[in-house]
Amino acid sequence: MNFGILYSRIRKDEKLLLSELRDRGHDVTKIDVRNQQFGLSESPADFAGVDLVVDRCLATSRSVYATQFVDADDVPIVNHPDTAELCADKAKTSLALAENDVPTPETTVAFTTDAAMAAIEAFGYPCVLKPVVGSWGRLMAKIDSRTAAEAILEHKETLGHYEHKVFYVQEYVEKGGEDIRVLATDGDPVAAMVRSSDHWITNAAKGAETDAFGLDDEALDLVERASDAVGGGLLGVDLMGTGAGPEDGSGSNQMESGPRYTVHEVNHTVEFKALNEATDVDVPARVVDWLETKAEQQQGVNAR
Amino acid sequence: MEVPMTECIECGADVSLHDDLEVGEIVDCSTCGAELEVVDTDPVELDSAPELEEDWGE
Numbered sequence: 121m122n123f124g125i126l127y128s129r130i131r132k133d134e135k136l137l138l139s140e141l142r143d144r145g146h147d148v149t150k151i152d153v154r155n156q157q158f159g160l161s162e163s164p165a166d167f168a169g170v171d172l173v174v175d176r177c178l179a180t181s182r183s184v185y186a187t188q189f190v191d192a193d194d195v196p197i198v199n200h201p202d203t204a205e206l207c208a209d210k211a212k213t214s215l216a217l218a219e220n221d222v223p224t225p226e227t228t229v230a231f232t233t234d235a236a237m238a239a240i241e242a243f244g245y246p247c248v249l250k251p252v253v254g255s256w257g258r259l260m261a262k263i264d265s266r267t268a269a270e271a272i273l274e275h276k277e278t279l280g281h282y283e284h285k286v287f288y289v290q291e292y293v294e295k296g297g298e299d300i301r302v303l304a305t306d307g308d309p310v311a312a313m314v315r316s317s318d319h320w321i322t323n324a325a326k327g328a329e330t331d332a333f334g335l336d337d338e339a340l341d342l343v344e345r346a347s348d349a350v351g352g353g354l355l356g357v358d359l360m361g362t363g364a365g366p367e368d369g370s371g372s373n374q375m376e377s378g379p380r381y382t383v384h385e386v387n388h389t390v391e392f393k394a395l396n397e398a399t400d401v402d403v404p405a406r407v408v409d410w411l412e413t414k415a416e417q418q419q420g421v422n423a424r
Numbered sequence: 425m426e427v428p429m430t431e432c433i434e435c436g437a438d439v440s441l442h443d444d445l446e447v448g449e450i451v452d453c454s455t456c457g458a459e460l461e462v463v464d465t466d467p468v469e470l471d472s473a474p475e476l477e478e479d480w481g482e
Contacts, residue, residue: 123480129461130448152448175444281478285425325481370442387482414474 124170126197128154128187129178132331132393136404137174144408150405153182158189173197174354175252177388178251180208183389191279196418197379198411206350207388210288211252213350217386220349222342223311223362223379226291233273237420246292249276253283255387256325261294293382295360297323300333300381302357303392303403307347309335311401313394324391328367330398338380347384352408356390359383430468434458441468 123141125148127134141148151173153165158164167173173190175197176184188200199207207213217224228239229252234416240247249272263269276284298316301324302309312335315328322328325401337344339359346357364378396403428441437455445451449462450473459473 127448129450130446135444135446135449139444149445178480179477180481251478253479256482258478389482391482 121171121412123411123415124149124151124173125176126151126153127171127176127178128152128182130356131178131282131391133312133391134176136396137407138420140157140408141403141411143376144412153177153179153186153281156186158186161196162192162210163193163333167195168410170195171420174184174411175199175204178389179257179346180389185207196415198414199355199395200351203351203353203355204388205388207280207355209252210250211286213386214288216349217346217383220233222345222351224381225293225360225382225384228289230287230289231285233277233287236289237246237269237288239254239289241266243289243291248292249273250288250290251284252286252288257321257323259411260321262320277344289382293360293384294363295322296363298358299384300330300339300356300361301395302335302343302359303407304343304347304351304355304357304388305407307344309340310406310410311392311395311399311403313338313398318341323396330394332399340381342381342383346386350386350388354390354410356387356392357383358385358387427466429471432456432458433460433472435468439470 123146123178136328138148149170154163170263175183175187184204187204189195190197191201211229214224214227230236230239246262246264249263251259261272298314300314301323302312305422312333313317313330314333315322315324317328324330343357347355362380362382364376392403429438432439432453435456440454445462445465445466447462451460460470461473463469463471
């Protein structure tokens, strides 16, 4: 098979994928998104003969548009552009999760600093302000006081791109200094790790420590439902523990019962090198297993 | 085995390379710290890597 890797930077994640694909005898077409021009009627020549394109664009904006153009020309691509569209924007992700009854932190979106301030005060302190588009934990603010809120909002309004005037305010979840990253293919977990840090941001890109994590039934169910909520695909689902006891009431009397996890993010161009190192799972091999299945399914569709 | 080398386009120092270099990969110059993008592998050609942009990431 011929797999197209749509990229702008070859990170360790892409190298792992390239190596696994080549080791299995597949053809790999590397397509640098920066060199492409997408017209309305057909995909660029570099996509010819590719059985399945894997979107590994580093820039979210490129991922969102390029996947739409490629899909419009009926070239099979993962993830689907609808999934990219939802996952690229935290507000859209939150809505998709809530609409599908997936536990997710309480969130309010406001468009003026006054309305955002009112939302922040309603949440109380601390609460969290995030950019709707962004990653690696950048530009996230844990707001501990009204004066901090005023300063951050003024800065965002004055300095920011228009997207920073979409104020995404979220409850602060006391997650015990850790969260859980699950790599899943169409809702089926490949590997999971816990990311721990003294800092409230626990992204691996921010230097969090990582360790393998065993998913319980509730987490497995959430991963599947979160994946379905955004249309499935190769996804990084991020969970936080809520500190609640089991919903069957079997926890201690001091624990509130309720969902034990909340899903705070779903990533559609997921990095997995940290997972590959933190767990015993051969992550690129499992990912390529899934890619092969997707490509075979697509060939079956095309043959009909 | 001899480690392949090339020259940093920023400071001119030798940059050591590994043998499975890919176009699109970033290598660091250990002398000046510059991030360099591999734009060709045969022969190896490096260019300045793009600066981090706001929508980068997963």
